[in-house]
Amino acid sequence: MSWFIRFNKPYNVLPQFTDRANTDSPRSTLSDFIDLPGVYPAGRLDRDSEGLMLLTDDGRLQAQISDPKHKMAKTYWVQVEGIPDATALKALRDGVDLKDGMTRPAKARLIDEPENLWPRTPPIRVRQTVPDSWVELTIREGRNRQVRRMTAAVGHPTLRLIRSRIGDWSLDGLNPGQWDSLPVPAISATPSRKRDRRQRR
Template identity: 70%
Template sequence: MPRLILFNKPFGVLSQFTDKGTEGSPRKTLSDFITVPGVYAAGRLDQDSEGLLVLTDDGQLQNRISDPKFKQPKTYWVQVEGVPDEAALKALRTGVTLKDGKTAPAKAEAIPEPENLWPRDPPIRVRKSVPDSWISLTITEGRNRQVRRMTASVGHPTLRLIRAQVGEWTLNGLGTGQWRKA
């Protein structure tokens, strides 16, 4: 039976167990939170993204979760600058053209701020003259910084990005930095 761990990755943590980056200022990694041997992240979350990271010791399962050819849906809660109108949401739903080509259609909808949301450290920048809002965005691709590039392409840069769901697994009940076996 494969081991499966669901982890709520905090902002600023690398999606790997070691840091081969710069000396003198070690960054936090998965090893600062998870002590289960032999598990590896199925996919990645950028250092400045938060939320659900699935880890497993099963290479085939890891591939099925992370390889875009399997079209595993991933849902993100995205705090964006401004308030997207229906035209912006429709563009996300039909696919937007990025430098590396057009994205597949996504599920996109305006949502209220997610309940029980933990504070981010450091907090996002707030500009009194520019409102912010939240959208839920579900994609089946896995391009580099795809969600951030998609929201920027429709005129609403991402301020905070939280992955809430990968396939059937959700973030529900996990505080930031917490993990559980699935």
């Protein structure tokens, strides 16, 4: 039987099953929540980010979900400092010039605080003189700490980051630290290079 699961990763949990870098005082990892042999994350989620992770023991499925060439959409709820105006939102949509190049076009909109949102432990740092707001951001690439760098580049540093959706799969119904098993999706065939050349003629 193949496994395909979704997991709501809490804040401050490493997105891996072991903490090899800190053997004297191990940090919390996926193994504290998931006891299934042979499953691995399909993509990463930073230790200081929360939300949806997909895991499977199917190597081809793992590669299809995590490989940037498939451009699978990932949606985030982002709590930011300040309230982004139309110019900042347009910059996020059009592409932000980061140190490693321009980001691809994204979807970005202001939203209300998500319903039934769990408290973060520890809570975010709040500055009395600076308001905060929530942005829903959907990207189709996966650079290191990309969302945080994008919001900072348009003048609105990220305070809290929650991934709510990957492709067709969402966080709905999962509390932090919970996981459930899903039907294993079919794996799309990857066109051969020869077929791609014929299509371009």
